Structures are given as structure tokens and as C-alpha cells.
Amino acid sequence: MLLQNRLGHTFKDATLLQQALTHRSHSTLHNERLEFLGDSILNCVVASLLFDRYTKIDEGDLSRVRANLVKQQSLYEIAQRLELSQFLRLGEGELKSGGFRRPSILADTLEALFGAIFLDAGFDAARDVIRALYIPILDTVDPKTLGKDAKTLLQEYLQGKKIALPQYNVVATHGAAHNQEFEIECLVPKLDIQVFGSGGSRRAGEQAAAKLALEAVQKAFVKAPATPRKTKPRTAQLKLTGIATIQPDAPDAPLDEPIVAKAAGSAKTAGSTKAGNAVSLPSADVAAPATAAAATSATSNATPLITSKSKTA
Structure with a gap:
């Protein structure tokens, strides 16, 4: 009854429990066929647990994690927690050679128990026992690293x-x-x-x-202490191109006159075809429009986009 309490399942057919605990060295009615059945049930239940628990992990990583959870070492560790070795039925030779401590025997016996529970009470009963044994393990493992060498x-x-x-x-x-x-x-x-x-x-x-x-x-x-991040000093002067500056006290330009823009750090007119030509902004006292002759002369030359006014225009 002690082992059944630890498993969380009470067998209706006690002979199934006895057979699951019997090694082939003990008698002809041993647990190897039950082990085969239990192995398949274990893989199915663990796969279902992983599928439900890790929704963002792909098939390859799910297979890797499952393989690690159902391998001999993992089963051996679960068997040790159940103290399964004290319930084994071994032949005299295995007893003398310490078979009750052998990982392969303990792992195979645990799988045989899963098969026996399935035959005794059905798949749901076997699933509940396996879930109870594996959920504490899943709470402590990292699926991203589990099974990687x-x-x-x-x-x-x-x-x-x-x-x-x-x-x-x-x-x-x-x-x-x-x-x-x-x-x-x-x-x-x-x-x-x-x-x-x-x-x-x-x-x-x-x-x-x-x-x-x-x-x-x-x-x-x-x-290692965190290395402070080096910051580059900000330049004192920002080069802004194409941003118009407002001249104080300048009269509003008529709608038919060109607009003159001064870029910070540059003396070019916006859209000028020759670099380096200085632009003379009109002073506050010059408000007269350009004469028709000056306009005709400007049109006949290289057609600049923006022209400058002078007092002689």
C-alpha cells in the first residue's frame, strides 16, 4: 500500500502491480511487456503536457525536451524519489550484484508501473499518475536549455x-x-x-x-562590473540646412515678389545654381518693388529661382 499511496493509484488487480515490480531474473512472469506498454503511454502523456504548457516552442525543441524527460536518467531520479528499489522483486544474482540500485532496472520498472496502471484503470488513470510526477519537474526546468549538451x-x-x-x-x-x-x-x-x-x-x-x-x-x-557606456560630446553648433530665418523689422513681401531664405551656416540662396554667391537681404528702409527693366534682365539670364534686391534695382 505504501507504493500505491506514493503513486496516487490503488490497484484493483494486485497481480498487475506484482508483475510490474518483477525483474526477469526473478521469474518468468516479469515486467518487460508492461514496460513496453508503459513507455508508449509515458511518451504520449509527456508530449501532451509539453504541447499544452509551451505554446511558443516548435516541434524540434518539443521533441528535444520530451526525449530528455523520458530518458533513463530522468526516470531513475523519479524512481528514487518514490524509493522504488525497496519494492523490486529481483533474482538472487541481481540482489548480490546490487541490481536494486541499477538505473536501468529502476527506470524500466517505473515504465512497467505506468503500463500496469493503464491496464488496471485505463488511460486517464495512467495520465493522472504521470502528470503528478512530472509537473513538479516541469516547474523547475528551462525548455530552452533542457537536453542541450x-x-x-x-x-x-x-x-x-x-x-x-x-x-x-x-x-x-x-x-x-x-x-x-x-x-x-x-x-x-x-x-x-x-x-x-x-x-x-x-x-x-x-x-x-x-x-x-x-x-x-x-x-x-x-x-565583472558593468562598463559605463561612453557618450560622445554633442557638437556645440548644429548645422541646419534650408531653414528660413526671420529678419526683424522686415516689411512683408508682396505676393508677387520672391522669398529669400537664409540657411544657418551658409550664404547661398535656396535653389541657386552657383555655390558661394552671397545673398543681400533687403534692409528695413528699402521697400520699393523692382523696376520692369530689372525684371526683364533677370529673366533673360540664367533664371535663378530666387533673386536678391538692391537699392539700385
């Missing part, structure tokens, strides 16, 4: 900080040819980080080194 996480972290990718070098190999251990160096030059990892293959050594490097990089950014 250390090299991928390190690369993504450095790219987010606009830092060059790490360098991996084989420093040494140890052991016989059939049982070598690789020592790998991981460098992040910009942060002066150098760490070493080892593994039974080059890839395993790189993963071990990347994990240490990621921890070092994250610590470096936590300790």
Missing part, C-alpha cells in the same frame, strides 16, 4: 555575448589503444579562460571541458 550551451552563451567561439585542443591521451582517455583543453581567449576536461573519447572530453568553461564564463560575467 555543454558544447551547444557554451556556444550559444558566447554568441549571445558577441564573443568568439571556444577552441578545443587535445592535450594528451592516456591508457591502452582499446581503453584510451582523452584530455581536452578548452580556451576562451577573450576572457582568459583555460580549462581541461577528460573522457573516454575526444567528444566526451570536449563535452567535459565545455561544461567547466561554461561555468567559468558565467562566473566571469557575474563578477
Whole structure:
């Protein structure tokens, strides 16, 4: 009854529970067929949980997260929380070799229990048990990083900080040819980080080194004070082009006279075809319109858009 209370399900058929807890080393009526069934139910329920919970994650990332949640290590950790090892039915050989602590046996037994609950009370009962076991896990995991290896996480972290990718070098190999251990160096030059990892293959050594490097990089950014942002001094004079300036005491120009605009920092008339020609603005006491002869002369020349008036016009 203790295990059933922890699972949240009371079996109507006690023989299903007994079979789910029985390893093949114990008897011929073991749990491997129930494990096959429970594995499929587990994948279906976890997929449904992820689909409902993470609405903005695409199919690829959902598959990655699900694979991580239903893998042997995850099931083993759940089995340990349930203290499943004390309920196993193992053969004498497995008992002596510590089979009740073996992750593969505990993970397979948990899947067999899911299959047994399905046969005992249907899919909804199995779903409720699995949901109760997995929701606390989902509350603590980050779907963006769950299931990604250390090299991928390190690369993504450095790219987010606009830092060059790490360098991996084989420093040494140890052991016989059939049982070598690789020592790998991981460098992040910009942060002066150098760490070493080892593994039974080059890839395993790189993963071990990347994990240490990621921890070092994250610590470096936590300790590093925020660099104040340098601001460029604003220029004292703003160059404004084409903005008309108002001349004080100037009389209103007649509708048929051209308008003269003065750009800040420039002496050109707006629309003039020759750069550098000075513009003389009319003074307050000059209000007479240009004579017909001056107008005819201005039209016969290069047709400037804006003309200036003078006292002799």
C-alpha cells in the first residue's frame, strides 16, 4: 500500500502491480511487456503536457525536451524519489550484484508501473499518475536549455555575448589503444579562460571541458562590473540646412515678389545654381518693388529661382 499511496493509484488487480515490480531474473512472469506498454503511454502523456504548457516552442525543441524527460536518467531520479528499489522483486544474482540500485532496472520498472496502471484503470488513470510526477519537474526546468549538451550551451552563451567561439585542443591521451582517455583543453581567449576536461573519447572530453568553461564564463560575467557606456560630446553648433530665418523689422513681401531664405551656416540662396554667391537681404528702409527693366534682365539670364534686391534695382 505504501507504493500505491506514493503513486496516487490503488490497484484493483494486485497481480498487475506484482508483475510490474518483477525483474526477469526473478521469474518468468516479469515486467518487460508492461514496460513496453508503459513507455508508449509515458511518451504520449509527456508530449501532451509539453504541447499544452509551451505554446511558443516548435516541434524540434518539443521533441528535444520530451526525449530528455523520458530518458533513463530522468526516470531513475523519479524512481528514487518514490524509493522504488525497496519494492523490486529481483533474482538472487541481481540482489548480490546490487541490481536494486541499477538505473536501468529502476527506470524500466517505473515504465512497467505506468503500463500496469493503464491496464488496471485505463488511460486517464495512467495520465493522472504521470502528470503528478512530472509537473513538479516541469516547474523547475528551462525548455530552452533542457537536453542541450555543454558544447551547444557554451556556444550559444558566447554568441549571445558577441564573443568568439571556444577552441578545443587535445592535450594528451592516456591508457591502452582499446581503453584510451582523452584530455581536452578548452580556451576562451577573450576572457582568459583555460580549462581541461577528460573522457573516454575526444567528444566526451570536449563535452567535459565545455561544461567547466561554461561555468567559468558565467562566473566571469557575474563578477565583472558593468562598463559605463561612453557618450560622445554633442557638437556645440548644429548645422541646419534650408531653414528660413526671420529678419526683424522686415516689411512683408508682396505676393508677387520672391522669398529669400537664409540657411544657418551658409550664404547661398535656396535653389541657386552657383555655390558661394552671397545673398543681400533687403534692409528695413528699402521697400520699393523692382523696376520692369530689372525684371526683364533677370529673366533673360540664367533664371535663378530666387533673386536678391538692391537699392539700385
